[in-house]
Amino acid sequence: MSARATRHPAPILSARDIVNRFGRQEVHDRVSLDVIPGEIVGIVGGSGSGKSVLLKTMTGLHRPDSGEVLIDGKPIGSIGAAEKASLIGVLFQQGALFSSLSVAQNVMLPMREHTDLPAKEQESIAAMKLELAGLTGDSAIKVPSQLSGGMVKRAALARALALDPKILFLDEPTSDLDPLTAGGIDSLIAKLNESLGLTVVIVTHDLTTLFTICRRVAVLVDGKITVDTVDRLMRSDQPWIHAFLHGPRARGALSARRQKHGNG
Amino acid sequence: MQQPTAQLSASTLAIHGEGDRLALDGVLDIRTLSQASKALRRWLDKRRGGRARRALDLDKLSGLDTTGALFLWRLGEQGVELTGVREEHQALFGLIGGLEHQPLRKPASLPRWRQLVIHLGKAADEAWHDTYDVIAFVGRATNALGYALAHPRYLRLPSISRQIAETGIDALPIIGLMAIMISVVIGYQGVAQLRPYGGEEFTINLVAVSMLREMGVLITAIMVAGRSGSAFAAEIGVMKAREEIDALNVMGMDAMNVLVVPRLIGLIITLPLLTFFSDIMGLLGGAMISQSLLHVSPVQYVDRVHHALAGGDLAVGLIKAPIFGFLIAVIGCMHGLRVKGSAASVGHETTRAVVAAIFVVIVLDALFSVLFEKLGL
Numbered sequence: 001m002s003a004r005a006t007r008h009p010a011p012i013l014s015a016r017d018i019v020n021r022f023g024r025q026e027v028h029d030r031v032s033l034d035v036i037p038g039e040i041v042g043i044v045g046g047s048g049s050g051k052s053v054l055l056k057t058m059t060g061l062h063r064p065d066s067g068e069v070l071i072d073g074k075p076i077g078s079i080g081a082a083e084k085a086s087l088i089g090v091l092f093q094q095g096a097l098f099s100s101l102s103v104a105q106n107v108m109l110p111m112r113e114h115t116d117l118p119a120k121e122q123e124s125i126a127a128m129k130l131e132l133a134g135l136t137g138d139s140a141i142k143v144p145s146q147l148s149g150g151m152v153k154r155a156a157l158a159r160a161l162a163l164d165p166k167i168l169f170l171d172e173p174t175s176d177l178d179p180l181t182a183g184g185i186d187s188l189i190a191k192l193n194e195s196l197g198l199t200v201v202i203v204t205h206d207l208t209t210l211f212t213i214c215r216r217v218a219v220l221v222d223g224k225i226t227v228d229t230v231d232r233l234m235r236s237d238q239p240w241i242h243a244f245l246h247g248p249r250a251r252g253a254l255s256a257r258r259q260k261h262g263n264g
Numbered sequence: 265m266q267q268p269t270a271q272l273s274a275s276t277l278a279i280h281g282e283g284d285r286l287a288l289d290g291v292l293d294i295r296t297l298s299q300a301s302k303a304l305r306r307w308l309d310k311r312r313g314g315r316a317r318r319a320l321d322l323d324k325l326s327g328l329d330t331t332g333a334l335f336l337w338r339l340g341e342q343g344v345e346l347t348g349v350r351e352e353h354q355a356l357f358g359l360i361g362g363l364e365h366q367p368l369r370k371p372a373s374l375p376r377w378r379q380l381v382i383h384l385g386k387a388a389d390e391a392w393h394d395t396y397d398v399i400a401f402v403g404r405a406t407n408a409l410g411y412a413l414a415h416p417r418y419l420r421l422p423s424i425s426r427q428i429a430e431t432g433i434d435a436l437p438i439i440g441l442m443a444i445m446i447s448v449v450i451g452y453q454g455v456a457q458l459r460p461y462g463g464e465e466f467t468i469n470l471v472a473v474s475m476l477r478e479m480g481v482l483i484t485a486i487m488v489a490g491r492s493g494s495a496f497a498a499e500i501g502v503m504k505a506r507e508e509i510d511a512l513n514v515m516g517m518d519a520m521n522v523l524v525v526p527r528l529i530g531l532i533i534t535l536p537l538l539t540f541f542s543d544i545m546g547l548l549g550g551a552m553i554s555q556s557l558l559h560v561s562p563v564q565y566v567d568r569v570h571h572a573l574a575g576g577d578l579a580v581g582l583i584k585a586p587i588f589g590f591l592i593a594v595i596g597c598m599h600g601l602r603v604k605g606s607a608a609s610v611g612h613e614t615t616r617a618v619v620a621a622i623f624v625v626i627v628l629d630a631l632f633s634v635l636f637e638k639l640g641l
């Protein structure tokens with residue numbers, strides 16, 4: 001499936017032959033995906049095609065009916081809780097912020113649990129993460145129920161980054177955001193990827209995200225996965241992929257891609 | 265459960281050099297930060313008087329994350345010269361250096377005594393609002409209930425039958441068991457207390473009358489308050505927190521009609537039935553006690569109970585049941601609708617619903633006892 005994986009011998013994350021069923025519905029039919037350290041992989045597919053379930057499987061939250069997930073060569077089930085916390089960060093589709101904690105406390109929670117940094121230090125780190133994610137000022141002391149949908153996403157992103165994980169999983173990070181902010185999140189992800197070598201797996205419908213920052217894209221159609229670069233997927237004749245990448249919405253995104261690649 | 269930090273400190277950092285020039289060697293990330301910050305703070309404090317500019321060499325720094333970069337950037341701000349920054353870390357410093365670094369805003373903090381005064385004031389104000397809310401809610405609920413009963417088209421029968429199944433049928437085993445236990449307890453105490461007077465036969469009267477008049481309805485109501493009052497509050501509370509109530513509203517459906525009324529009707533129907541069931545089970549417990557302690561056979565027992573009970577005893581117990589049912593449902597739903605957003609708030613309101621429901625049931629039962637006594641029932 002992914003020819004690349006053979007060229008790069010050590011994937012940081014590798015899902016092998018994942019099968020997921022809910023009752024009679026087969027969501028994944030032997031899905032495999034290898035992610036190399038430092039790359040940004042996009043996962044796309046129609047609504048209900050199993051993107052979130054795949055993400056849950058790769059983060060060890062959902063046990064697949066068969067198949068295995070390896071992180072750094074180790075089965076995800078065998079990785080200890082603290083180590084897992086420092087390896088992966090997850091931005092859930094609904095944010096999943098702790099509703100009884102303020103935004104800043106949400107970001108500091110993993111630090112409080114897993115490090116012995118003094119409170120002052122944690123606060124300044126939390127402020128930095130929140131600013132990176134684009135939240136400043138009063139929003140830090142608000143509780144999740146007082147936030148807008150987009151702010152929830154950013155706070156959740158800041159929390160996912162709290163321990164500077166090696167792999168960042170994002171479930172539709174830009175879906176609740178206005179285009180400008182979405183662009184900001186895209187460029188933040190790209191910057192973190194460049195400066196930290198952060199590996200990122202993004203579930204998204206946002207074509208601009210796909211075209212501008214994703215090195216490879218995994219497409220889920222009918223329980224099967226196709227992984228390739230955007231350029232080669234553009235030439236695919238699989239009906240769903242063709243429709244997705246050549247629809248009316250794709251054009252604007254394509255021009256964004258040309259702009260970016262033109263600049264550098 | 266788990267060792268919090270043990271596994272996290274896999275990456276290592278060493279600090280070399282002396283005097284005004286130090287060098288970092290290894291990985292500076294969130295795991296090694298506290299070590300680095302302790303060592304370097306000492307160094308900074310000691311050197312405060314020194315003339316020479318302090319320098320930190322980063323050439324051997326193999327790993328750096330945003331947290332480490334923030335720390336180094338702040339050192340830079342404090343006048344430490346950072347030398348030998350690797351090419352691959354430049355972008356990260358650029359990213360961190362480009363931020364505004366405003367301190368985290370904190371909620372305004374007040375001295376303790378003022379917090380206490382404010383807390384007291386708030387509690388008093390809340391108590392007043394609570395009372396008002398309960399009365400207003402009872403009024404609105406009664407209104408909605410009356411309307412639904414007058415317009416059977418608005419009765420949501422599937423919803424009501426679900427409530428009856430969940431609050432009634434599912435509760436049968438536990439309530440039956442409780443009733444038997446309570447009558448056994450009363451029976452034992454009765455025999456022990458009445459035997460010195462030679463009146464242990466009257467234990468049967470004691471058990472039968474007290475189960476039917478008071479204990480049957482009381483334990484049923486308390487059990488239902490704990491089971492269903494809490495379920496109402498939590499269920500409606502989570503719906504409120506997830507904006508499902510708002511969704512109902514914009515679709516032109518009132519939470520009062522859709523959620524509260526079926527629960528009210530459900531409990532008004534089930535509580536008397538459960539009470540009756542618990543009375544029967546209580547009498548059954550009485551039969552068991554009579555058999556084993558007094559050697560009264562079941563047939564004799566039925567005869568004795570028949571003589572012991574006046575016509576009103578069963579009615580006195582049952583008449584209270586629908587009223588308790590109404591109040592338990594109203595209190596549960598009201599607290600559910602008062603939830604605000606957070607999971608903690610759901611827990612808080614659920615607790616309050618159960619406590620308030622049990623309190624009201626017991627107070628009201630005491631008042632009923634006095635009332636029935638005065639009426640000679």
Ligand SMILES: Nc1ncnc2c1ncn2[C@@H]1O[C@H](COP(=O)(O)OP(=O)(O)O)[C@@H](O)[C@H]1O
Nearest residue numbers: 022025027045046047048049050051052053054
């Ligand atoms: N816990 C579950 N139980 C049953 N079916 C589920 C469960 N979670 C997801 N599904 C089903 O799996 C499919 C994929 O869901 P999901 O991964 O959430 O879709 P999406 O690609 O839009 O994120 C959907 O058809 C959904 O109904």
Ligand SMILES: [Mg+2]
Nearest residue numbers: 051052093171
């Ligand atoms: Mg999804």
